[in-house]
Amino acid sequence: MKAAMQSRYGGPEVIEVRDIAKPVPQEDEILVRVVATTVTLADSAFRKADPVIIRLFGGLFRPRMTILGDAIAGVVDAVGSKVTRFKIGDAVYGSVGPNLGGMAEYVRVKQDGAIVLAPDGVELAPLAGLASGYLTAMPFIRDEGQVRPGSKVLINGAAGSIGAVAVQLAKHFGAEVTAVVSGRNAEMVQALGADHVIDRTRRDFTTARAAYDVIFDAVGKSSFAKSRDALKADGIYLSTVMSFGILWDMLATRKGPKRAKLATTGLRPEADKLKDLEVLNDLLAAGAVRPVIDRRFALAAIVEAHRYVDSETKAGDVLVTM
Numbered sequence: 001m002k003a004a005m006q007s008r009y010g011g012p013e014v015i016e017v018r019d020i021a022k023p024v025p026q027e028d029e030i031l032v033r034v035v036a037t038t039v040t041l042a043d044s045a046f047r048k049a050d051p052v053i054i055r056l057f058g059g060l061f062r063p064r065m066t067i068l069g070d071a072i073a074g075v076v077d078a079v080g081s082k083v084t085r086f087k088i089g090d091a092v093y094g095s096v097g098p099n100l101g102g103m104a105e106y107v108r109v110k111q112d113g114a115i116v117l118a119p120d121g122v123e124l125a126p127l128a129g130l131a132s133g134y135l136t137a138m139p140f141i142r143d144e145g146q147v148r149p150g151s152k153v154l155i156n157g158a159a160g161s162i163g164a165v166a167v168q169l170a171k172h173f174g175a176e177v178t179a180v181v182s183g184r185n186a187e188m189v190q191a192l193g194a195d196h197v198i199d200r201t202r203r204d205f206t207t208a209r210a211a212y213d214v215i216f217d218a219v220g221k222s223s224f225a226k227s228r229d230a231l232k233a234d235g236i237y238l239s240t241v242m243s244f245g246i247l248w249d250m251l252a253t254r255k256g257p258k259r260a261k262l263a264t265t266g267l268r269p270e271a272d273k274l275k276d277l278e279v280l281n282d283l284l285a286a287g288a289v290r291p292v293i294d295r296r297f298a299l300a301a302i303v304e305a306h307r308y309v310d311s312e313t314k315a316g317d318v319l320v321t322m
């Protein structure tokens with residue numbers, strides 16, 4: 001099979017498409033023929049080992065996980081002898097788990113991993129992108145931000161993979177949503193349900209005073225210190241991006257009243273992600289959430305896909321189709 005592989009850390013050019021043996025599922029695994037996967041800034045971070053902390057679990061000198069790719073959509077090609085949840089031919093989507101490997105024509109996934117049947121009547125490939133943004137956005141909006149009817153929520157980076165899902169989830173939970181984007185993405189976030197849009201090239205959202213219950217910095221480009229005055233008295237600043245600054249802010253603000261929080265999808269138990277994907281199927285059925293696709297690349301164009309994601313200008317998801 002073909003797989004996008006890297007044997008060293010670095011720029012997009014370290015990734016090469018190679019032919020390797022098709023994997024064989026173990027007794028509790030399914031083998032998925034990948035229809036699509038997605039490239040995100042998290043993949044870029046693993047590719048570059050930046051932040052450097054990635055080397056601690058991703059390989060000190062060279063990448064331990066030579067095939068990147070977490071979220072996938074595909075069709076079950078083979079099942080292990082003890083698999084009961086899936087059968088050959090099922091359309092599935094979700095996360096392949098902490099060892100990655102989704103950027104390939106086939107990937108093995110534990111049958112009790114974060115993978116679910118795709119709903120009928122929904123195009124399969126975009127679910128790879130949606131699963132990726134959703135699995136990060138949901139715990140921030142529902143659990144860390146405790147967004148509820150009437151909450152005033154600002155989402156910085158609302159046009160990104162995580163931000164675009166966060167806008168839809170915050171609206172689903174009944175919030176009044178302000179989306180921060182550059183002007184070119186204003187219509188897109190309005191179509192996703194944003195009540196207000198701030199063009200970040202014209203206005204700095206941190207100049208607001210006591211305006212928001214939750215500021216979700218989906219791209220981690222601001223900080224708790226800058227956002228503090230824009231939060232209400234007991235407001236919460238959430239960031240997706242790990243840094244010493246946010247770790248310090250979390251410690252310093254743990255007793256409130258205003259708090260800073262970070263959550264990491266990679267550290268969530270697979271069982272929790274599985275439950276959330278089942279919720280996502282309900283949200284899709286209810287029309288509460290939909291995928292937003294920016295561009296599709298063939299596997300052979302994987303280097304260009306990484307270059308585009310590195311530009312930090314994509315709106316919604318980048319898919320890689322097999």
Ligand SMILES: NC(=O)c1ccc[n+]([C@@H]2O[C@H](COP(=O)([O-])OP(=O)(O)OC[C@H]3O[C@@H](n4cnc5c(N)ncnc54)[C@H](OP(=O)(O)O)[C@@H]3O)[C@@H](O)[C@H]2O)c1
Pocket residue numbers: 040041042045136156157158159160161162163180181182183185200218219220221239240241242263264265266309312313314315316
């Ligand atoms: N905590 C976790 O577990 C976890 C999991 C996955 C990813 N992440 C991290 O989450 C971050 C966001 O990922 P993503 O995939 O959603 O990003 P993304 O899709 O690549 O975000 C792209 C968007 O960011 C916006 N943007 C660029 N520069 C900005 C700035 N200075 N201020 C505000 N917005 C800016 C751009 O929109 P506009 O031009 O319209 O503003 C662009 O459309 C990444 O750093 C990723 O590593 C964290």
